[in-house]
Amino acid sequence: MTGKGLKRCMGGARCNHAPGECTAQPMVDRIYPEPTLFRREDRYIVIKRKHLTPFKERAIRDQLAALEVSTVECVAVESDWPEYETVWGMIEARVTGKQPALAALSTLPAGCPVKAVGMSVSPNGFMRCHYTNARGQAISLAPEDHCKANLCALFGPDIAWLEANFPRWSKPIYSEDCLHRQLVRPAEIIGFDTAEVAAALIIECTRKPEMHA
Numbered sequence: 431m432t433g434k435g436l437k438r439c440m441g442g443a444r445c446n447h448a449p450g451e452c453t454a455q456p457m458v459d460r461i462y463p464e465p466t467l468f469r470r471e472d473r474y475i476v477i478k479r480k481h482l483t484p485f486k487e488r489a490i491r492d493q494l495a496a497l498e499v500s501t502v503e504c505v506a507v508e509s510d511w512p513e514y515e516t517v518w519g520m521i522e523a524r525v526t527g528k529q530p531a532l533a534a535l536s537t538l539p540a541g542c543p544v545k546a547v548g549m550s551v552s553p554n555g556f557m558r559c560h561y562t563n564a565r566g567q568a569i570s571l572a573p574e575d576h577c578k579a580n581l582c583a584l585f586g587p588d589i590a591w592l593e594a595n596f597p598r599w600s601k602p603i604y605s606e607d608c609l610h611r612q613l614v615r616p617a618e619i620i621g622f623d624t625a626e627v628a629a630a631l632i633i634e635c636t637r638k639p640e641m642h643a
Contacts, residue, residue: 468522476506510602538634539595543588548638559635564588576628592622
């Protein structure tokens with residue numbers, strides 16, 4: 431097994447040698463495996479059924495069966511979807527074992543009209559996130575109450591800021607012609623990403639000094 435390790439005296443904690451006088455054979459105390467490298471690989475051949483006629487689909491299925499080529503159930507994310515790079519990042523984090531530090535998690539961009547004040551925990555363990563909206567009103571929400579309706583109430587007339595900084599995109603629309611596929615309508619902003627906004631607000635509250643319920 432390759433890796434970097436820390437060496438100590440063969441006698442371990444019971445060694446009585448003075449520093450620099452021990453001649454015992456060093457031994458590896460702990461092995462640190464080399465970090466796993468992540469590389470994007472071309473592992474799948476994906477055919478979108480929308481691009482096939484019924485005849486072509488039957489022919490492909492018959493050929494796969496004749497050659498005993500098995501298929502797999504999976505989720506396909508097209509390269510022009512806004513989730514594409516996010517999914518790659520999730521796979522890389524799983525393969526390499528990297529976990530994002532708190533500072534690297536969702537953050538509130540500069541100019542947010544809602545200010546995170548902090549988080550409080552009641553004696554019975556219930557958590558509340560505390561905010562101040564653009565009007566200076568104090569508002570608190572439980573972590574599970576950061577739904578779309580409550581976020582709209584929290585941001586009020588500043589919903590446009592959410593759409594600009596946490597956009598939710600529609601799917602692009604392409605022509606039906608599979609031989610000359612053309613983009614008919616590009617992806618458009620159709621609202622804000624509720625999950626991303628909620629995560630950013632809650633994490634921002636955890637960065638603040640603890641409040642007392």
